Amino acid sequence: MRNVQAVAANTFREAVRDRVLYNLVFFALMMIGAAILVGQVSIGIERDVIISLGLSAISVIGIFIAIFLGVALVSKEMDKRTLYALLAKPVKRWEFLLGKFVGLVMTLTVNTAAMAAGLYIALWSVNRAWQASDVHILAAVYLILLKLAMIVALALLFSCFTTPFLAILFTAGMYVAGLLAGDLRTVHGVELDPGTLRWMRGISYLLPNFENFNVMGAVVHGRGVPVSLIWQATLYAFLYTAIVLTGAAIVFSRRNLK
Amino acid sequence: MGVADCEHDSPAPVDEVRKLFKNMGMPQGAIEIENLSKEYPYGFLSLKKKKSLEDLTMRVEDGEVFGFLGPNGAGKSTTIKLLMRLIFPTAGTARILGKSIDDVSMHASIGYLPEQPYFYDYLTAYEVLDYFARFHNSKATERAARVEAMLKKVGLDTAKKIQLRKYSKGMLQRVGLAQAILHNPKVVVLDEPMSGLDPVGRREVRDIILELKREGRTVLFSTHVLSDAEMLCDRVGVIVGGKLRGIGAPGELVDIKAQGMEILFELSGAGRNLLLLEKATRTGDRYRVQLPEAELYAALDALKAAGARILSVAQIKPTLEEYFMHLVEADRAQASAVEVSGK
Numbered sequence: 001m002r003n004v005q006a007v008a009a010n011t012f013r014e015a016v017r018d019r020v021l022y023n024l025v026f027f028a029l030m031m032i033g034a035a036i037l038v039g040q041v042s043i044g045i046e047r048d049v050i051i052s053l054g055l056s057a058i059s060v061i062g063i064f065i066a067i068f069l070g071v072a073l074v075s076k077e078m079d080k081r082t083l084y085a086l087l088a089k090p091v092k093r094w095e096f097l098l099g100k101f102v103g104l105v106m107t108l109t110v111n112t113a114a115m116a117a118g119l120y121i122a123l124w125s126v127n128r129a130w131q132a133s134d135v136h137i138l139a140a141v142y143l144i145l146l147k148l149a150m151i152v153a154l155a156l157l158f159s160c161f162t163t164p165f166l167a168i169l170f171t172a173g174m175y176v177a178g179l180l181a182g183d184l185r186t187v188h189g190v191e192l193d194p195g196t197l198r199w200m201r202g203i204s205y206l207l208p209n210f211e212n213f214n215v216m217g218a219v220v221h222g223r224g225v226p227v228s229l230i231w232q233a234t235l236y237a238f239l240y241t242a243i244v245l246t247g248a249a250i251v252f253s254r255r256n257l258k
Numbered sequence: 259m260g261v262a263d264c265e266h267d268s269p270a271p272v273d274e275v276r277k278l279f280k281n282m283g284m285p286q287g288a289i290e291i292e293n294l295s296k297e298y299p300y301g302f303l304s305l306k307k308k309k310s311l312e313d314l315t316m317r318v319e320d321g322e323v324f325g326f327l328g329p330n331g332a333g334k335s336t337t338i339k340l341l342m343r344l345i346f347p348t349a350g351t352a353r354i355l356g357k358s359i360d361d362v363s364m365h366a367s368i369g370y371l372p373e374q375p376y377f378y379d380y381l382t383a384y385e386v387l388d389y390f391a392r393f394h395n396s397k398a399t400e401r402a403a404r405v406e407a408m409l410k411k412v413g414l415d416t417a418k419k420i421q422l423r424k425y426s427k428g429m430l431q432r433v434g435l436a437q438a439i440l441h442n443p444k445v446v447v448l449d450e451p452m453s454g455l456d457p458v459g460r461r462e463v464r465d466i467i468l469e470l471k472r473e474g475r476t477v478l479f480s481t482h483v484l485s486d487a488e489m490l491c492d493r494v495g496v497i498v499g500g501k502l503r504g505i506g507a508p509g510e511l512v513d514i515k516a517q518g519m520e521i522l523f524e525l526s527g528a529g530r531n532l533l534l535l536e537k538a539t540r541t542g543d544r545y546r547v548q549l550p551e552a553e554l555y556a557a558l559d560a561l562k563a564a565g566a567r568i569l570s571v572a573q574i575k576p577t578l579e580e581y582f583m584h585l586v587e588a589d590r591a592q593a594s595a596v597e598v599s600g601k
Contacts (some may be wrong), residue, residue, distance in 0.1 A: 002393075002395075006392040010381075018380060081374075084339075085370065085377065085390065086341070087343065088370035089365055090393055106586055257339070
């Protein structure tokens with residue numbers, strides 16, 4: 001694991017030095033603006049608007065970082081040939097991939113944690129008081145983070161065998177399809193032959209099912225997030241990510257570098 | 259479309275070759291390459307294949323400096339990338355220090371400098387070396403001392419805290435060299451180590467290669483600068499068009515028999531009506547004349563009688579460059595003959 005740690009630490013350092021975390025400034029400005037605006041235009045629903053806006057921003061910003069940086073993790077190293085010297089060391093290719101994945105997930109964790117802190121500050125500034133249900137925001141943020149880890153794994157997989165542009169398209173496509181995966185499993189009101197239905201259900205199980213990771217509605221309205229859902233989502237994300245990363249490692253282990 | 263190639267054929271076992279060497283009583287070479295070939299797919303749907311390396315078989319002996327020569331695109335870098343497992347062979351295999359190149363642990367004993375090396379430009383020279391040292395099981399204190407020593411060795415100790423994005427090409431090449439020899443490898447593989455360096459830098463790299471040789475390490479380096487190869491190498495291999503065309507000591511490859519003699523002399527005044535001067539080239543009062551060895555002494559007597567001052571007498575030998583050019587031209591002639599017959 002020493003090799004994985006070294007690659008992960010360097011990936012995190014790269015993100016910090018390449019000013020990836022500067023997106024937090026944008027997030028902070030947006031939350032400050034929203035807090036000021038919400039106080040003026042909405043009566044009684046300030047809290048809901050701030051939570052909804054904050055969680056959406058955490059998710060969208062995280063998805064952008066996960067897709068674009070996830071694809072660049074490997075393709076940039078290959079394009080710039082920084083990988084050559086590294087792979088000539090006693091480092092297995094899967095260790096390099098796993099290190100890159102862990103490094104970006106570390107970056108996303110710091111980024112998401114900072115944005116969550118910003119969300120709580122904005123919430124305090126409009127309400128000047130905490131509510132017991134505010135703790136559920138943490139569960140929503142945690143589930144967003146799991147979703148981002150799955151997206152990073154997919155971006156890594158695609159970047160291992162195709163161009164960065166196509167890898168971005170494929171990853172974004174998988175994300176959108178993943179939002180609809182649940183619908184594919186429960187198609188109602190459409191007349192389809194059983195073969196097509198089976199095929200659609202089969203496909204839906206290959207897609208990442210992001211439906212269970214979206215608890216924003218419940219959190220905004222002060223409802224709790226069931227612990228069982230958190231466990232299930234954690235297990236699902238862990239397994240899905242592990243399978244996708246294994247696929248990426250298999251593809252990358254036979255990849256000819258240019 | 260847009261999908262990168264992932265082809266790989268299973269390599270043939272090299273154990274039989276090793277057994278053969280063993281049975282013949284030959285010691286194990288530092289690098290043993292057996293029938294190594296590489297084809298790249300190209301064209302629409304990647305259906306056509308271009309041979310980049312064809313049936314390369316060669317050995318680099320333990321402790322020798324081996325120069326891998328060839329024009330651009332000859333297959334030097336392909337061979338080195340195959341050895342480093344950056345690309346995978348279409349056929350054949352290789353061993354370094356007795357271990358298959360498929361074995362990642364083999365990399366603990368080898369150092370590699372890529373061609374035109376690029377490193378993480380957001381890191382300083384110290385950080386990049388410290389990063390690479392982490393993959394070699396060294397403790398923090400040991401690692402720090404080793405990195406400092408290496409920075410000093412390649413002359414970057416004063417620039418160690420500057421990010422690599424501000425480094426010149428020559429400085430990056432030094433960082434590349436430092437990371438290649440950081441862990442005291444037994445075998446060092448350098449891909450065009452003199453590339454992009456000024457004369458001072460080239461001299462320093464040459465000194466490092468000689469020092470590695472003195473320390474008993476095996477060095478394989480590719481170059482198309484033949485004077486460097488002549489100066490540094492125990493043996494060279496010449497690769498042209500993906501095929502090994504010659505291998506041996508530089509003196510063995512070229513015909514070492516003198517092709518004549520050259521006299522350099524100064525002459526002024528009355529002696530200038532000397533018959534020998536018709537064959538000579540003149541620069542000021544200095545003359546240079548080439549003649550068969552049999553005529554040397556008669557010419558020296560004539561020059562002495564004419565009052566000439568002899569500056570030097572030297573044998574004319576074919577150079578490695580002439581040998582190299584002969585191979586390259588033969589390859590081109592062969593290629594164009596194939597093209598014409600194909601039409």
